[in-house]
Amino acid sequence: MTSERVSALPAAPSRPGGARLWLLGIYPLALIALLVLLVLRLGPLGVFQAAFPPVEDLTITRVRLTPGQFQVHVTNGGADPVTIAQVLVDEAYWEHTVAPQRTIPRLGSATVTIPYPWVEGEAHEIVLVTATGLTFSHTVEVAAPSPQPTRAFLLTFTLLGVYVGVLPVFLGMLWFPFLRALGRRWIHFFLALTAGLLVFLGVDALEEALATAAALPTAYHGTALVAVGTLGAVMLLVVAGRLAARRGPRPLVVAYLIALGIGLHNLGEGLAIGAAFNLGEVALGAFLVIGFMLHNTTEGLGIVAPLARTPPGVGHLVLLGLVAGVPTIQGAWLGGFTYSPVLAALFLALGAGAIFQVVYEIARLMAADAAEGLATALNAGGFVLGLLIMYVTGLLVAV
Amino acid sequence: MGFDPSAYLTRFDWGRARPLGGGGSLREYQVVAYDREIEIAPGVFFPAWTFNGTVPGPTLRAREGDRLRIRFINAGTHPHTMHFHGIHTAEMDGVPGIGAGEVAPGRSTVYEFRAEPFGLHLYHCHAVPLKRHIHKGLYGVFIIDPAGGRPPARELVMVLNAFDTNFDGENEVYAVNTVAFHYMRHPIRVRRGELVRIYLVNMTEFDPINSIHIHANFFHVYRTGTRLRTDEFTDTIMLAQGERAILEMRFPYRGRYMFHAHVSEFTELGWMGFFEVTDDDL
Numbered sequence: 001m002t003s004e005r006v007s008a009l010p011a012a013p014s015r016p017g018g019a020r021l022w023l024l025g026i027y028p029l030a031l032i033a034l035l036v037l038l039v040l041r042l043g044p045l046g047v048f049q050a051a052f053p054p055v056e057d058l059t060i061t062r063v064r065l066t067p068g069q070f071q072v073h074v075t076n077g078g079a080d081p082v083t084i085a086q087v088l089v090d091e092a093y094w095e096h097t098v099a100p101q102r103t104i105p106r107l108g109s110a111t112v113t114i115p116y117p118w119v120e121g122e123a124h125e126i127v128l129v130t131a132t133g134l135t136f137s138h139t140v141e142v143a144a145p146s147p148q149p150t151r152a153f154l155l156t157f158t159l160l161g162v163y164v165g166v167l168p169v170f171l172g173m174l175w176f177p178f179l180r181a182l183g184r185r186w187i188h189f190f191l192a193l194t195a196g197l198l199v200f201l202g203v204d205a206l207e208e209a210l211a212t213a214a215a216l217p218t219a220y221h222g223t224a225l226v227a228v229g230t231l232g233a234v235m236l237l238v239v240a241g242r243l244a245a246r247r248g249p250r251p252l253v254v255a256y257l258i259a260l261g262i263g264l265h266n267l268g269e270g271l272a273i274g275a276a277f278n279l280g281e282v283a284l285g286a287f288l289v290i291g292f293m294l295h296n297t298t299e300g301l302g303i304v305a306p307l308a309r310t311p312p313g314v315g316h317l318v319l320l321g322l323v324a325g326v327p328t329i330q331g332a333w334l335g336g337f338t339y340s341p342v343l344a345a346l347f348l349a350l351g352a353g354a355i356f357q358v359v360y361e362i363a364r365l366m367a368a369d370a371a372e373g374l375a376t377a378l379n380a381g382g383f384v385l386g387l388l389i390m391y392v393t394g395l396l397v398a399v
Numbered sequence: 400m401g402f403d404p405s406a407y408l409t410r411f412d413w414g415r416a417r418p419l420g421g422g423g424s425l426r427e428y429q430v431v432a433y434d435r436e437i438e439i440a441p442g443v444f445f446p447a448w449t450f451n452g453t454v455p456g457p458t459l460r461a462r463e464g465d466r467l468r469i470r471f472i473n474a475g476t477h478p479h480t481m482h483f484h485g486i487h488t489a490e491m492d493g494v495p496g497i498g499a500g501e502v503a504p505g506r507s508t509v510y511e512f513r514a515e516p517f518g519l520h521l522y523h524c525h526a527v528p529l530k531r532h533i534h535k536g537l538y539g540v541f542i543i544d545p546a547g548g549r550p551p552a553r554e555l556v557m558v559l560n561a562f563d564t565n566f567d568g569e570n571e572v573y574a575v576n577t578v579a580f581h582y583m584r585h586p587i588r589v590r591r592g593e594l595v596r597i598y599l600v601n602m603t604e605f606d607p608i609n610s611i612h613i614h615a616n617f618f619h620v621y622r623t624g625t626r627l628r629t630d631e632f633t634d635t636i637m638l639a640q641g642e643r644a645i646l647e648m649r650f651p652y653r654g655r656y657m658f659h660a661h662v663s664e665f666t667e668l669g670w671m672g673f674f675e676v677t678d679d680d681l
């Protein structure tokens with residue numbers, strides 16, 4: 001059998017089939033297994049075990065406050081099991097229980113429950129002392145009851161999501177009639193502006209993802225996790241875009257991709273808001289909410305910009321707005337009730353990747369549509385203006 | 400065998416005594432330094448350097464004027480010495496570079512001097528870096544009784560000490576006699592009305608001072624124990640690093656009485672306990 005395509009690789013002289021192919025694929029694995037066995041039996045592993053005390057690596061992932069009690073969630077990210085022997089709160093040994101058990105295996109988790117008369121609005125320091133005397137600490141900056149998944153809090157987070165995510169996106173989409181009345185060059189200006197907005201969001205999300213990843217237990221390899229999320233999102237959207245292109249007009253496909261990218265970004269934003277609420281930081285809140293509203297209004301503009309010359313039906317516009325805005329609500333729920341730094345880093349990375357992919361799609365859309373190329377002064381101005389708008393509105397939302 | 404702070408309170412090492420001509424005794428002691436992991440709070444282990452396997456080391460006791468011969472063997476992993484507080488020659492001072500100097504692992508030496516002055520003293524390793532050799536656990540109490548003795552009493556040795564478990568130059572665990580909260584769980588039993596004599600030595604590293612406060616009572620203070628008349632009648636005293644005092648008191652009522660550092664921070668980090676005053680025979 002010969003391939004008809006010209007390949008850069010030299011064609012194999014003859015291709016084995018069936019069982020023989022499987023064998024060729026598997027025998028290096030078998031050799032590796034043998035090698036591992038040999039190293040475990042005879043190798044120099046003793047060097048790593050004998051002389052050095054274990055380096056313990058506990059990470060406090062979350063502290064929940066209920067009346068008269070702390071609940072501390074810890075993960076063991078080190079190479080060896082770690083035993084929690086004692087607990088200090090505000091420099092005093094304190095009674096506590098550990099579930100499921102005091103000794104936490106590698107990558108295992110435990111919950112330390114500490115009855116403690118904490119004081120609302122004040123800071124408290126919690127220190128876990130391991131059996132070898134090492135200490136791992138966490139400071140509750142502003143003590144306040146953690147939100148419970150009650151109807152009231154669910155409603156609060158939903159409203160928060162609607163205010164900062166859904167409504168602003170739809171408001172931004174109200175620019176649609178205005179865009180439709182513009183000529184091609186000005187539409188391109190607004191597309192470039194959208195690209196500017198998105199690049200800013202992407203960089204922001206990536207930074208946020210890396211910062212969250214840095215706080216993860218080392219065994220999770222946070223930075224690598226962010227790389228997987230970002231590049232994974234890019235590849236996913238490439239495939240999604242290809243599949244969708246067979247069905248609908250290109251501008252509509254790009255608009256959906258933008259909405260999806262922004263939706264993922266808003267999920268991360270919701271996570272941050274929910275988590276901030278959880279940490280008792282949203283007392284600063286009203287200002288933050290207004291900041292997010294202004295910030296996210298520009299996202300609505302970005303979604304409709306590609307559609308100016310081929311207007312879709314109202315149904316599509318509503319759906320686009322929902323795709324971009326509603327994830328803010330889910331994000332707020334996740335962040336508020338079950339904040340997991342691993343998931344947060346992953347979602348933020350996905351959002352970043354999606355956004356970069358969308359910028360690429362916008363550029364392709366503009367290139368296909370423009371005779372004079374992308375690099376016009378007007379486009380450059382639009383792009384920079386997009387960055388600046390995000391920078392200025394972003395100043396309002398430093399969580 | 401684990402270290403029992405309750406037994407430590409009343410355990411004295413008088414050495415192997417032989418009468419000397421002229422009334423006094425020759426006392427011979429053996430002290431071995433070695434590394435050992437000790438439990439300093441329930442579940443918390445500390446890689447200590449010890450004299451005879453415990454922190455504090457054995458309470459060495461003699462009578463004023465006795466001839467003392469302390470055979471010191473270093474079975475540890477670092478050079479160590481024994482430096483005694485008291486009056487002796489430079490060669491017997493147990494500091495680096497003088498006399499035997501630092502005793503290398505696997506080597507030994509003999510410290511020999513007259514027991515003077517009477518009082519409550521201490522001994523500790525003086526190898527460098529000094530701070531580390533002390534806070535790792537190389538210290539103990541050294542009591543020289545006055546020639547005429549002291550009135551009979553229930554005698555208790557209490558060493559104020561602390562441990563830096565994460566090596567950040569601050570203590571995480573404070574205690575009397577090493578184990579945090581031990582005497583909360585196992586109160587010190589004394590009889591109502593009997594004379595109680597506490598040999599109190601402050602070996603806390605990193606924190607310049609420590610203190611003791613005994614509830615619902617007052618005690619007589621004999622600073623350093625070097626005079627037989629009392630200096631003070633109080634319920635709280637403060638000791639700097641290496642300072643010590645003998646306290647004498649009687650408990651007039653039955654019940655449980657707390658004692659703790661009046662440095663409140665230390666209290667909740669392990670330095671507190673109870674006296675249990677009873678009418679029972681002990």
Ligand SMILES: [Cu+2]
Nearest residue numbers: 479524526532
């Ligand atoms: Cu030493």
